[in-house]
Amino acid sequence: MKALVWHGAQDIRCESVPDPRIEDDRDAIIKVTSCAICGSDLHLYDHFMPGMEKGDVMGHEFMGEVVETGRGINGALRKGERVVIPFTIICGECDQCRRGFFSVCERSNRNRHLAAKAFGHTTAGLFGYTHLTGGYQGGQAEYVRVPFADKTHIKVPDELTDEQVLFLGDIFPTGWQAAVQADIQPTDTVAIWGAGPVGQMAVRSAILLGAKQVVCIDRVPERLEMARAGGAITIDNATESTVERLNQLTAGKGPEKCIDAVGMEAHAPRALEQVYDRVKQAMMLESDRATVLREMIYVCRPAGILSVPGVYGGLVDKIPMGALMNKGLTLRTGQTHVNRWTDDLVQRIAEGQIDPSFVITHRGRLEDGPELYKTFRDKKDNCIKVVLRP
Template sequence: MRALVWHGTQDIRCDTVPDPQIEDDRDAIIRVTACAICGSDLHLYDHFIPAMKKGDIMGHEFMGEVVETGRGVNGALKKGERVVIPFTIICGECDQCKRGFFSVCERSNRNRSMAAKVFGHGTAGLFGYSHLTGGYPGGQAEYVRVPFADRTHIKVPDSLTDEQVLFLGDIFPTGWQAAVQADIQPHDTVAVWGAGPVGQMAVRSAILLGARQVICIDSVPERLDMARAGGAITIDNSVESPVERLNELTGGKGPEKCIDAVGMEAHSPRALEQVYDRVKQAMMLESDRASVLREMIYVCRPAGILSIPGVYGGLIDKVPMGAVMNKGLTIRTGQTHVNRWTDDLLRRIEDGQIDPSFVITHRAGLEQGPELYRTFRDKKDNCIKVVLRP
């Protein structure tokens, strides 16, 4: 089969690789009908996430048709069914899964001991996201083996197109969880840093959850245009100060809820801060750039909530914990518990409350994937979200 394969930093190729096979009774094989390039994939592309190996298949946002199942799937999936596959692999049986904390499943990460050395405890297995999360081949391919397939799936109706439901596997529930864990109240101002795909979903989720005012901060014109189309007030941080503008929009009090939809590769418009983080990162004195976190902590209203769906992989520097403590801020973060939210989100799509396909700007075949990784990373050609058709 054909798949997008990691060969090193900024080196993704469309290679011919062996077809996946059933390895466990709870496995299924999916023929991929649509997959996407996610902002989180760029952290692998730029090699900021450790434990990648040459030959790893990329991608964690995909869907398709069931073509084969192991005996242990026990009718939970049948050949020919359309499914979206969550990026989090879940057993459905451990203590964390039973509590709905699917992204920290205790059984699905086959390299759990490696993750425990880095994080203190292991977390769930993820598709196409380094050997730290299990080394599972990803979904930017013609076929995928899905472990624990009797639980790791979302069945979708034939009445909805692939593009309407594809993002149930990651960015839609990620934006939704970011908004839900911010505990949005009707009087709240919610500020979202980053108008990429997750930021766009967080903006619309905050509006669906009843926020009084949603503000989105970015510097890319087409992304700001898309956020405004979704109901947000926008701030272009390349020409105006987010802190000053947010205080102006909130009567000097700051937003009650702040969402970091950027993560570890944040760019600061403040030249000295950007140089500081870039140099520290280059010297391996920090792995992640924290400019968005610093700004959120500074501007958030006392007793507010910081919600962090943006991916961080290691260490950050100069985070003002004194401000976090003295302002009484709450921080909530984590990889997405995808299956906790998908029944509700699928209903909202069916009811016409939202069509997540609005975010797609580029469509192509798998062979164009390597080029589109560069286009997406460099924000060229007005690229916001790429969907590939194997």
């Protein structure tokens, strides 16, 4: 079958790989009908995340049709059913899964000893996202093996199109969880750093959850325009001070809720901070640039909440713990507990409350993948979200 295969930094190729096969009773094989390039795939593309190996198949945002099931599926999935696959693989039985904390499933990461070394404890297995999270082959392919498939799926109604439901696998519930865990009140100003795909979903989620005003911060004009279309006030941090504008918008008190939809590759608005982080990164003294975290801690209203869906991989430096502690801020983080939210979100899509396909700007075939990775990474041609059809 054809798949997008990682070969190193900025080297992704569309090539033939062996077809996946059932390896465990709880496996299913999915024929992929649509898949997307996620912003966090770019961390792999740029090789910011450790743990990738040549030959790994990319992709964790995909959907398709069930073509084969293992003996242990027990009717939870049938051939021909149409499913979106969440990027977090879940067993559905461990303590964490039973509490709804699916992204920290204790059993689905087959390399949990590696994750435990890196993070102290294991987190869930992920598709196409390094060997730290299981080294599972990803969904930017014609077929994919889904482990624990009796639980790791989202059934979607036939009347909804692929493009309407594809993002239930990652960016929509990620933006949604980012907003929900910020505990948005009707009087809140919610500031969202990053107007990429997750930032766009977080903007819509904050609007649906009833925030008084939603502010989105980025420096890419077309992304800011899309955020405005979704009801956000925008700050172009290439031309204006984020802190000053946020204080203006909140009578000097700061936003009650802040969401980091940027993560480890943030750009600093101040020269000294930018040089500091890049030098430390170049010398391998830190792995992630914490610019947005620092800014959020500084500008957030005391007793406010910081929500971090943005991906961090390792170590950061110069976190203002004094401000975080003395301001009494709450920090909520984590990969998305996708299945916890998706029943509700499918319903909201079906009712027409939201149509996540608004974010798609580029479409292509799997063979176009390597070029579209580049286009997405470089923000060329107004690219915000890429969908591929194998």
